[in-house]
Amino acid sequence: MAYALAAPRGRGRPRAGEEIDLDVLLQAALEAFAETGYNGTSVRDLSRRLGVSHALLTARFGSKEGLWFAAMEHVLAQTEQSWREVADSPSLDDLEALRQGVVRQVIFSAAHPQVLRIMNHEGAIDSPRLRFVIDRFVNPLRPGVERLLARLVTAGRIRPVPYATLHFLAVVGGGALFANPVEAALLGGPAHPDAEDIRAHAEAVADVLIAGIALATAEA
Amino acid sequence: MAYALAAPRGRGRPRAGEEIDLDVLLQAALEAFAETGYNGTSVRDLSRRLGVSHALLTARFGSKEGLWFAAMEHVLAQTEQSWREVADSPSLDDLEALRQGVVRQVIFSAAHPQVLRIMNHEGAIDSPRLRFVIDRFVNPLRPGVERLLARLVTAGRIRPVPYATLHFLAVVGGGALFANPVEAALLGGPAHPDAEDIRAHAEAVADVLIAGIALATAEA
DNA sequence: TACAGAAATAGACACCTGGTAATTAATTCC
DNA sequence: GGAATTAATTACCAGGTGTCTATTTCTGTA
Numbered sequence: 001m002a003y004a005l006a007a008p009r010g011r012g013r014p015r016a017g018e019e020i021d022l023d024v025l026l027q028a029a030l031e032a033f034a035e036t037g038y039n040g041t042s043v044r045d046l047s048r049r050l051g052v053s054h055a056l057l058t059a060r061f062g063s064k065e066g067l068w069f070a071a072m073e074h075v076l077a078q079t080e081q082s083w084r085e086v087a088d089s090p091s092l093d094d095l096e097a098l099r100q101g102v103v104r105q106v107i108f109s110a111a112h113p114q115v116l117r118i119m120n121h122e123g124a125i126d127s128p129r130l131r132f133v134i135d136r137f138v139n140p141l142r143p144g145v146e147r148l149l150a151r152l153v154t155a156g157r158i159r160p161v162p163y164a165t166l167h168f169l170a171v172v173g174g175g176a177l178f179a180n181p182v183e184a185a186l187l188g189g190p191a192h193p194d195a196e197d198i199r200a201h202a203e204a205v206a207d208v209l210i211a212g213i214a215l216a217t218a219e220a
Numbered sequence: 221m222a223y224a225l226a227a228p229r230g231r232g233r234p235r236a237g238e239e240i241d242l243d244v245l246l247q248a249a250l251e252a253f254a255e256t257g258y259n260g261t262s263v264r265d266l267s268r269r270l271g272v273s274h275a276l277l278t279a280r281f282g283s284k285e286g287l288w289f290a291a292m293e294h295v296l297a298q299t300e301q302s303w304r305e306v307a308d309s310p311s312l313d314d315l316e317a318l319r320q321g322v323v324r325q326v327i328f329s330a331a332h333p334q335v336l337r338i339m340n341h342e343g344a345i346d347s348p349r350l351r352f353v354i355d356r357f358v359n360p361l362r363p364g365v366e367r368l369l370a371r372l373v374t375a376g377r378i379r380p381v382p383y384a385t386l387h388f389l390a391v392v393g394g395g396a397l398f399a400n401p402v403e404a405a406l407l408g409g410p411a412h413p414d415a416e417d418i419r420a421h422a423e424a425v426a427d428v429l430i431a432g433i434a435l436a437t438a439e440a
Numbered sequence: 441t442a443c444a445g446a447a448a449t450a451g452a453c454a455c456c457t458g459g460t461a462a463t464t465a466a467t468t469c470c
Numbered sequence: 471g472g473a474a475t476t477a478a479t480t481a482c483c484a485g486g487t488g489t490c491t492a493t494t495t496c497t498g499t500a
Contacts, residue, residue, distance in 0.1 A: 013447040013496040020448090037341060039260035042487065053449050055489085060447090064488065120340035121257060211431065233466040233477040240478090262457065273479055278459060280477090 029071040034114035037121035038068060075112055076136055094152050099206045106202035245270060249291040254334035257341035258288060295332055296356055314372050319426045326422035
């Protein structure tokens with residue numbers, strides 16, 4: 001809440017060394033959008049909490065939506081997706097790769113719960129904001145998952161579950177519930193899970209998913 | 221979009237037989253809240269689409285939030301929860317009861333995607349709106365699930381997965397993704413699933429979950 | 441040291457919001 | 471048939487919104 005970006009700054013250009021910390025600014029914006037949604041977040045309120053003027057935000061990012069895009073881009077750029085490496089690694093057993101992929105994704109989602117949270121707020125299918133998240137966050141995941149699942153099915157190692165990719169992504173999304181303070185509290189998870197909690201949770205989710213689709217003997 | 225509640229109605233009290241259809245009104249409100257969230261939905265815009273004055277809505281329901289509560293209550297009252305019967309039915313095998321419970325819940329969620337959608341929009345943990353959904357929608361589910369899981373664990377028929385109830389509820393929630401036009405399209409599901417699609421999906425979700433936690437032989 | 445450009449602020453703009461008061465028309469009751 | 475009640479409308483209010491413009495202050499360079 002008290003971001004304390006700066007003491008009151010005064011009018012003109014800031015003194016050297018007193019520039020605004022973009023990391024802090026964008027992180028605060030991300031959290032605000034995640035908590036109250038795009039419509040529920042006002043530029044003025046955010047700027048007040050940051051201790052800057054409201055005009056700064058729209059001037060720097062062009063518009064409120066520009067700020068939204070910048071905040072999203074910022075968090076997504078922080079974390080380089082390692083899923084594709086795992087999925088196509090020839091040295092890894094396919095089933096183990098699937099399992100590790102789930103674990104990694106759940107941990108990522110848990111580390112950045114704002115991304116899924118913000119996505120939940122977007123309702124209109126043709127919204128450019130939703131499109132951005134999909135293209136940047138969901139779609140890069142799909143091909144790897146689908147290739148891997150297809151290989152496992154042809155090898156007769158998992159059941160050909162209908163809409164398996166959708167299930168997979170849903171499980172990954174569901175995994176993030178754990179790290180979302182709101183839903184964790186609701187559903188009985190720990191209010192402030194530490195890294196170990198998150199890891200244990202990710203492993204459990206992966207175990208259930210893998211055990212659920214794996215075949216002891218090939219049958220399909 | 222074109223709810224066509226009524227042609228322009230004119231000033232005073234409506235003629236007999238021209239009263240407002242509450243079902244249509246509340247369903248439209250529910251869909252609006254689901255799509256754009258509480259903050260993003262304006263009473264005036266909704267009333268315009270319904271072909272009534274905006275003052276009607278606040279007058280009838282006290283306030284915008286009153287309208288929200290009425291719309292939620294309306295959809296939840298439509299569907300009587302049958303989960304508890306299933307969970308505590310002595311005639312049903314426990315594992316089969318768990319499976320049927322999942323199937324029923326997924327089908328319910330798919331039939332009323334707005335409920336979970338609206339829930340997604342609520343961010344503040346102490347919001348009275350969020351509390352309402354939890355008390356009315358999530359909490360009634362918990363005891364049955366927990367009792368059932370506990371019985372199955374003591375009987376040695378499923379693995380004692382940590383946070384199993386949370387996983388269960390997450391899967392149920394994830395199941396609803398299928399019926400949400402936004403996410404279904406994103407994740408590659410059918411844009412307009414029919415009843416059979418939904419049933420097949422619900423069965424598949426249940427199968428994965430059950431197979432994932434069931435034990436062929438007791439080991440815990 | 442003078443000055444062009446950069447980076448912040450304050451203030452005004454038109455619009456939209458939820459809520460309320462005044463008004464009008466149909467119904468119901470005596 | 472007239473009076474009271476009900477249920478809708480329109481008009482208005484105070485406050486909040488995103489955006490745009492003008493202003494101020496500091497930096498860097500010639």
